[in-house]
């Protein structure tokens with residue numbers, strides 16, 4: 001990403017020379033982006049645990065207002081930034097995509113927390129989406145479970161850098177006739193249809209999950225209930241106690 | 253729905269009922285919760301809660317996890333109160349495997365769960381006022397205090413919210429002297445904050461008018477719907493699991509159980525404030541009495557490094573604690589393997605939510621939002 005393409009437009013020496021005389025030299029881009037990045041209005045949209053850290057960021061100690069982003073709007077139509085804070089379940093995915101579609105351009109998206117990036121601790125659950133980036137484009141990924149408020153502020157600063165680097169004439173949302181509508185998945189009997197949006201996300205060719213993140217949780221079918229009426233075990237050290245175990249059938 | 257608006261002879265205006273949906277994305281639903289309402293004018297005729305937007309398969313994952321592996325997942329049940337969630341899970345497994353907890357660990361557990369109660373009650377009153385229209389100012393006060401307590405959590409466990417601090421047979425780290433000083437500091441400052449908070453709110457006329465006689469829950473309905481926690485006590489039923497069940501070492505502390513009279517939103521608010529004062533009493537006593545010593549049971553020493561080898565004996569157990577939201581219980585059936593055969597959570601906010609329709613019918617929409625705020629739900633626990 002060319003995050004620095006606006007940086008050298010005006011010569012710094014000239015700028016400081018003129019500013020001594022009370023003249024501010026800037027470009028249209030810089031002025032415009034300065035305005036935009038200093039008043040990002042996030043959407044008041046919390047999904048799970050991470051939302052509480054988002055609220056904590058907005059409160060007195062961390063004070064997101066220092067970055068001009070304190071105005072949490074309840075309506076997507078009034079907001080510039082969507083912070084997907086929490087676990088996106090399959091039932092919630094259509095709503096998240098619809099909310100993103102409803103936001104007015106230019107719009108940005110921060111995924112906050114491991115859950116919205118890739119499913120997080122609940123990745124093995126049958127109802128948890130493995131990352132919202134399958135359906136809508138993400139600007140800043142913010143890992144953590146939950147990310148600290150400082151991390152959210154850092155993510156916001158990264159987003160501001162991205163906004164600063166945009167050139168008005170070239171940005172896609174400033175072109176004529178742009179309609180960015182992402183298909184809204186539907187919850188069918190076999191999960192989400194479509195499973196992902198190929199324009200935004202392609203499935204990885206090699207699944208590195210096992211090497212990098214350890215064993216996935218194997219969901220086994222538990223067929224036979226333990227017989228609790230059998231003579232209660234005498235209180236002995238738990239580990240030393242041999243138990244009849246039936247080998248479970250692994251069905252992933 | 254085909255009726256047209258007609259002015260009838262009696263002078264009353266006959267109107268259509270209107271279906272509206274609040275949620276899943278709505279600032280006053282405290283997360284992803286949906287209320288299907290039927291309105292007559294502005295009055296709620298019927299209300300259907302729709303849940304499941306945050307169903308994260310907690311139980312299924314826990315059934316395929318080794319025992320200690322579920323401890324971090326319990327943090328994420330009710331994400332305001334990770335310590336009490338840890339507490340109930342530790343208690344259940346200790347009951348199952350008959351593990352004795354050292355005394356110091358017991359004290360640390362009580363201190364942590366009472367601090368958690370402070371965090372929860374202070375934030376829930378903040379959010380309740382947010383729903384009432386006092387936009388964000390009470391939350392600022394509440395979160396200022398919450399941050400102080402979270403600092404303590406961070407010092408003792410390493411994380412602000414998701415503490416993962418309890419272990420079977422004890423706790424993970426010992427309380428350092430500095431942490432104890434910090435807790436004492438918080439406990440000594442907190443009454444002053446409560447006084448300030450109450451001065452702004454308790455006799456506030458707007459708060460009284462919006463809350464009194466709104467959403468009255470009768471004790472009979474509360475008992476038959478198995479409501480627990482501050483909601484039940486606000487209706488005047490004296491039932492506190494810390495008193496009834498005496499789990500852990502709660503029988504050593506002197507505290508009273510605050511009860512409400514009417515059972516309306518105001519009582520629920522005020523019971524929570526009074527409960528915070530009682531929690532402070534428990535904290536003071538616990539800080540005075542806390543002994544030195546071990547923090548981990550001897551029996552569990554081999555499993556500290558290798559928790560995957562932990563196999564409780566065949567059997568079942570259910571333990572419950574008085575979580576800030578009500579009776580939180582976990583039921584485990586063990587078949588002697590490293591994974592539980594069945595794992596079930598009795599989530600207080602889920603069960604407290606079942607009577608939402610009875611509370612809301614006949615009130616205005618704005619009141620329904622307030623009533624939901626006073627039920628004190630956390631969707632992570634409702635949907636699990």
Ligand code: SF4
Pocket residue numbers: 048049050085086087112113114115116120121144145146147328
């Ligand atoms: S990343 Fe962690 S804290 Fe955030 S929503 Fe997921 S489980 Fe909760």
